[in-house]
Amino acid sequence: MILHKFRAAARLFHEMRDFQARVALCNKLNFQFWSKVHVWVMRYRSTIGRRQRVVVVVGSLGKTTTTRAIMTALHGHAPEWIHRADNCFALVGINLLRQGPWKRFAVLEVGIGWPGQMGTYAAMLRPDLVVLTALATDHQVNFGGTEKLWQEKALMIRGLRDGGAAIINGDDENVRRVVRELATHTISYGFSEGCDISARGIAVSPNGTAFTLIAEGQSWPVRSQLVGRESVRALLAAVAAGRMAGLDFGTLLARLSRLPPTPGRMQPVPLANGAVAICDDFKASVESIHAALDVLGQMQTVNRRIVVLGEIYHPPRPRVARYVAVGRQAASVADRVVLVGRRAGLYRLGLADAGCPVDVASSVVEAAALLREQLRPGDVVLIKGRGEQKLARIALMLAGHDVRCRRVFCTYDNVLCAVCPQLSDARSA
Secondary structure (H helix, E strand, C coil): CHHHHHHHHHHHHHHCCCHHHHHHHHHHHHHHCHHHHHHHHHHHHHCCCCCCEEEEEECCCCHHHHHHHHHHHHHCCCCHHHHHCCCCCHHHHHHHHCCCCCCCEEEEECCCCCCCHHHHHHHHHCCCEEEECCCCCCCHHHHCCHHHHHHHHCHHHHCCCCCCEEEEECCCHHHHHHHHCCCCCEEEEECCCCCCEEEEEEEEECCEEEEEEEECCEEEEEEECCCCHHHHHHHHHHHHHHHHCCCCHHHHHHHHCCCCCCCCCCEEEECCCCCEEEECCCCCCHHHHHHHHHHHHHECCCCCEEEEECCCCCCCCCHHHHHHHHHHHHHHHCCEEEEECCCHHHHHHHHCCCCCCEEEECCHHHHHHHHHHHCCCCCEEEEECCHHHCCHHHHHHHCCCCCCCCCCCCCCCCCCHHHCCCCCCCCCC
16 A cells, blocks of 8 residues: 555656645655654664664764765765755655665664654664764754753664664764763764864865874874865764774775765855855854854965855844854955845844955845956855755856746755756746
8 A cells, every 4th residue: 555655656746847846745755654664664674674784873063964974984985865965754764775785884864853853763773873963053942942952862872772882073062961971882083182083284275175084093194075174074973983884094085085075065166267166055053154164264275265144044042143243253254245135234243343345135146246246266255044045056156057046035945956957947036
């Protein structure tokens, strides 16, 4: 019966010509088949998939890039479906099953938005290795506060199978505190002295990052295509997972050097006039905005630094103070700031005293026009805003793409503009 329903849904999907209807159907099916897939995966983990070691990545920030890095470390590549961040409900189970029982390791990310979800995922997946990337303020309103949110995320570690372990961000005090309460075997990564896997001498450019890896009393020079300190954290987590799998450092570093940036996450996009855009527009929690601005300030061999700021995603209270703090930091690292969105004025409270030139754009089209007049070869433009604003369209316009979509807010959460069929559709308003 359930197989018949899946086939009927697949036929309906392929018959649909309207992209919006396809997205709506996918979202509906993801939730509708969740209970069925949950049962299948539990049976899989107790039968043909019982010998497979499951690696689960959880946390508030950096899950997708970390998942891609770990997959690359363990298997030599990361499939494209990971980019879409389909990390909830039925798709969690499907993403496990699609990797097949013949692989020694399966790697997937899990995201939550409401209380009660993580424990259910943990019971279904029964992970052998859990990677906890960071604990931030995303979705805190849904959970009644940050502490309850963090405890919910820790349930995946509580669900480890016997002999399991956790790989944790050793620089995050909230992560360390939560994990200490669990009495679980852990391996830490980060930039602090006490981390088991660490990095030193980080040098960031618009085209990648170089650093020295330090682990097990040895050091190795590393060059990566990923941009920024937070991307280095993802690589360190992947090295930790690879070492637990018994892989040597030479193999791990060779594989990770081939890993390209994750679309929409600190992704370099060459522009037509010789400048480079760094698109980090997939997500915009207040912590991720500060981190992206830090990276921009650390970049070497650049001409001017320009920041395009959209709205903050679910800013914690006091909200105005969060915008002001971001504005102040942007003014400290940027030569020019372009504000896009309804709350642009809130940033200006933090920008006012710094003397940084500021432009306000009412749309992505206006923002692109402003930048087209100002950009010079060697400039770097950081584009950062909440995912629904789809600010990546600014970079695509400046790179010469035909962009006719004029949506102010987009409901296609995990659809990247570069591959969206409505990008060149003038009716998408």
